[in-house]
Amino acid sequence: MLWSFQGIKAQYKGKMENQAEIAAITDVVENYYFKGIYEGDVIRLGSIFESGTFVYGDINEQPYFKTAELYLDGVKNRQSPKDSGKPFKGEILEIKVVNSIAIAEVNVKMYDFNYRDFLSFHKINGKWLIVNKMLTDVSE
Secondary structure, three states, rough: OOOHHHHHHHHHHHHHHHHHHHHHHHHHHHHHHHHHHHHHHHHHHHHEEEEEEEEEEEEEEEEEEHHHHHHHHHHHOOEEEEEEEOOOEEEEEEEEEEEEEEEEEEEEEEEEEEEEEEEEEEEOOOEEEEEEEEEEEHHH
16 A cells, blocks of 8 residues: 555656646746737747747648748738737647657637647746647638
């Protein structure tokens, strides 16, 4: 019984540590990812993408592929959702963390699209950064 108790305690500690990491990733998604997209702030948004990140997916059933740099350039050169006056909603659906890696499933409603994004994170030098983004548009 003592061995089982120690195992439970170790698992509990891991869950507590994960809660702190989930909170940190939530902050990145809400205050940098969603806010950067909404305002068209490529400095804010770019600060959470690791250099060399790729963006993959499909939009209107068409394959989509860009480097993060090209993605950010597109954000820079379009009218921001904030300036468009159209509704915008970012929602975190789930975050999973294992050691220094994580994935966040988020939903972004903007313009006439409802995007489902899967953001892969890696904790680098104490900072959670997006190292891969996958997206698709889904019906409401």
